[in-house]
Amino acid sequence: MKYHKKKLITLRKLLTKADLSFSQYIRHRDHNQCFASEISKDEAAKCTGFPQCAHLIKRGKKAVRFDERNCHCSCSYHNYLHNHYPEIMTSWFIKKYGEPVYLALVLSSRRIKKWTRPELEELIKKYKLRLLNKSNETGI
Ligand SMILES: [Zn+2]
Secondary structure, eight states: OOOOOOOOOOHHHHHHHHHHHHHHHHHHHTTTOOGGGGTOHHHHHTOOSOEEEEESSOTTSGGGTTOTTTEEEEEHHHHHHHHHOHHHHHHHHHHHHOHHHHHHHHHHHTSOOOOOHHHHHHHHHHHHHHHHHHHHHHTO
16 A cells, blocks of 8 residues: 655745744734834834834844844835845834843844744744734734
């Protein structure tokens, strides 16, 4: 008898799923409100596009890709702007959370991290569940 092994999805696809699940949670946590709306009325007036999950320290730094301190809701305009002017979000973050939190995050980002399949599966489950629980709390 032939044994049919269940085909696993690729690690890349799993990473995309984890990014999505995490991003949905972050946007919900921040009430779909762009971080820049807390900076000034002028900055808030520039908000355009859909809410996204912006990484203060770019997600290429894998160790902080799923770090809740590192991720905040942003409109697409400010998320794009962040690529060219990271100072805007960085100064907002330091003002809101303090320099020690920022420095701890920078330190974390310098670790070498490779996400494994079980870790990613755990992340997907964790944030799906958190989103569900949060949704119940707010009655959505
Ligand atoms: Zn914005």
